[in-house]
Amino acid sequence: MEPIAMETLSSMGKRKMYNTTLDADLIRQIKILAAQLEKRQNDLLEEAIKDLLKKYGFRKN
Numbered sequence: 001m002e003p004i005a006m007e008t009l010s011s012m013g014k015r016k017m018y019n020t021t022l023d024a025d026l027i028r029q030i031k032i033l034a035a036q037l038e039k040r041q042n043d044l045l046e047e048a049i050k051d052l053l054k055k056y057g058f059r060k061n
Helices: 024-037 041-055
Strands: 007-010 013-016
Touching: 024 041
Parallel strands: none
Antiparallel strands: 007 013
């Protein structure tokens, strides 16, 4: 399969780059947590977003 610029494929489907700014202390804390759990920061952020969507009742179509 040919590489796709700024997009990858995963078990969840197509992945896209999403850039934003975050509170500096939150970034520091997520870096520490990721290191402690030996996980990628991106995986923890995706987990948090999924939890937030579930909290507000968002369902996949």
